[in-house]
Amino acid sequence: MTQSAILRLGTRGSPLALAQAHEVKRRLAEAHGDLAAENAIEIVIIKTTGDKILDRALSEIGGKGLFTKEIEEALLDGSIDAAVHSMKDVPTWLPDGLEISTILPREDPRDAFFSLKADRLSGLPEGAVVGSASLRRQAQILLARPDLTVVTFRGNVQTRLRKLAEGEVDATLLAVAGLRRLGEAGRITSILETDEMLPAVAQGAVGLEIRSDDSTTRGYLSAIDDAASAVRVAAERACLEVLDGSCRTPIAALAELDETPGLLKLRALVAMPDGSRVWRGAREGSAGYAAELGKDLGQELRAEMGPEALQSLTSH
Numbered sequence: 482m483t484q485s486a487i488l489r490l491g492t493r494g495s496p497l498a499l500a501q502a503h504e505v506k507r508r509l510a511e512a513h514g515d516l517a518a519e520n521a522i523e524i525v526i527i528k529t530t531g532d533k534i535l536d537r538a539l540s541e542i543g544g545k546g547l548f549t550k551e552i553e554e555a556l557l558d559g560s561i562d563a564a565v566h567s568m569k570d571v572p573t574w575l576p577d578g579l580e581i582s583t584i585l586p587r588e589d590p591r592d593a594f595f596s597l598k599a600d601r602l603s604g605l606p607e608g609a610v611v612g613s614a615s616l617r618r619q620a621q622i623l624l625a626r627p628d629l630t631v632v633t634f635r636g637n638v639q640t641r642l643r644k645l646a647e648g649e650v651d652a653t654l655l656a657v658a659g660l661r662r663l664g665e666a667g668r669i670t671s672i673l674e675t676d677e678m679l680p681a682v683a684q685g686a687v688g689l690e691i692r693s694d695d696s697t698t699r700g701y702l703s704a705i706d707d708a709a710s711a712v713r714v715a716a717e718r719a720c721l722e723v724l725d726g727s728c729r730t731p732i733a734a735l736a737e738l739d740e741t742p743g744l745l746k747l748r749a750l751v752a753m754p755d756g757s758r759v760w761r762g763a764r765e766g767s768a769g770y771a772a773e774l775g776k777d778l779g780q781e782l783r784a785e786m787g788p789e790a791l792q793s794l795t796s797h
């Protein structure tokens with residue numbers, strides 16, 4: 482008989498999701514002697530709705546939690562103890578009884594540019610075609626370069642880079658964090674600065690979700706929490722929550738800790754998908770009030786947009 486695991490981690494089965502789950506397992510084994518034993522941590526792969534839909538842009542399907550619903554069900558029914566998520570894919574609203582307890586040290590939050598025709602976005606020839614299924618990236622690409630065409634583009638990293646090599650598109654964008662975790666960062670053409678392409682809320686952050694009443698798992702996970710990353714993600718998610726964004730709303734936000742200890746700087750934007758309008762805002766304040774800072778900025782942007790623009794962007 483095999484010894485049953487002490488801790489079961491639920492994850493999607495994509496190469497990126499598995500890399501993240503193995504990073505969590507490695508960090509936990511380093512932090513706790515009993516979790517270092519073989520089979521002490523079991524990685525449980527769970528297929529989500531988002532994994533089954535490969536042919537359409539997620540923004541067309543809509544709905545929140547495409548990558549998290551089935552994993553959260555496994556948490557609630559006790560078949561796993563913690564869920565490993567790309568925090569970018571986790572809705573701000575969580576089911577009753579669940580919470581995000583832990584954020585790992587955040588990877589680079591920026592987006593990477595890939596092209597065989599130019600070394601940066603601004604260098605693409607007039608009328609070039611960029612593949613991206615993200616409305617956030619689409620809106621910011623068109624803000625900077627209204628002459629470009631953005632087409633829906635999905636699939637894993639390998640698939641996208643093959644399509645790029647075959648000339649289906651002239652360029653594409655992917656999160657730097659995912660490429661680093663997959664050991665594919667060497668294929669990046671260049672990294673987009675955040676004033677040109679503000680990242681998605683929580684991009685580059687891996688988080689763990691648990692049952693709120695599970696103090697045993699909470700205890701294990703507290704050793705691998707990165708307070709600075711958690712504060713940044715809290716500010717960005719609070720901003721998103723106020724803006725009530727779905728994956729169909731082009732929203733970007735990035736919180737960074739200043740060299741001045743305890744000072745958190747948050748930038749956010751909301752744009753029309755076609756890049757015809759953009760609303761930007763920035764706030765800074767104490768890292769101890771990260772969520773308040775995020776909410777304030779979200780409310781400021783809401784007020785600036787007015788009810789009509791807000792309605793057209795967030796209601797579906």
Ligand SMILES: NCc1[nH]cc(CCC(=O)O)c1CC(=O)O
Nearest residue numbers: 567569655656658659684685686
């Ligand atoms: N929506 C898919 C997704 N979720 C997280 C990442 C990248 C890793 C991260 O942001 O932590 C990606 C792919 C991408 O946007 O390139």
